[in-house]
Amino acid sequence: MKIAILCPILILVCTCAIGQNLIGYSDTEIRKFMKENRKEMNIDNVRNTMFSYLKYSDNFDSQTILFFLNSDSVCSSMRVICDTAMKAVKIKELDEKYRKTGETSWIDSQGGKNYLIKFHDEKWSSIITYELEK
Numbered sequence: 001m002k003i004a005i006l007c008p009i010l011i012l013v014c015t016c017a018i019g020q021n022l023i024g025y026s027d028t029e030i031r032k033f034m035k036e037n038r039k040e041m042n043i044d045n046v047r048n049t050m051f052s053y054l055k056y057s058d059n060f061d062s063q064t065i066l067f068f069l070n071s072d073s074v075c076s077s078m079r080v081i082c083d084t085a086m087k088a089v090k091i092k093e094l095d096e097k098y099r100k101t102g103e104t105s106w107i108d109s110q111g112g113k114n115y116l117i118k119f120h121d122e123k124w125s126s127i128i129t130y131e132l133e134k
Contacts, residue, residue, distance in 0.1 A: 021108050021115055027073040078130040087126050
């Protein structure tokens with residue numbers, strides 16, 4: 001019974017993907033965006049001496065979003081890590097939002113710049129990486 005109730009909630013939460021490429025946003029702008037648009041995601045306070053990033057996770061630990069920040073605290077790349085059960089939903093969402101360039105890659109064009117989006121499966125998770133095309 002609990003699974004029957006939990007599954008639809010989990011699917012609803014997981015299908016609300018980041019929905020927007022936040023590369024170029026400052027850490028303050030990302031925090032504001034997440035607070036207003038992704039209320040189901042909670043910021044995790046992490047300390048790392050090698051990398052500067054913001055980490056958000058949902059209440060079910062089925063999705064994590066990492067915003068990697070440069071020395072000016074501006075997002076230079078993003079990574080969404082989610083449960084492998086959401087693979088089909090995530091790929092469908094990427095197909096609808098971005099221009100497909102390969103089996104597991106897309107391009108997002110904004111402000112005269114192209115951002116490469118790659119989908120990658122691991123053993124226990126699916127990973128979506130957003131970065132400026134080089």
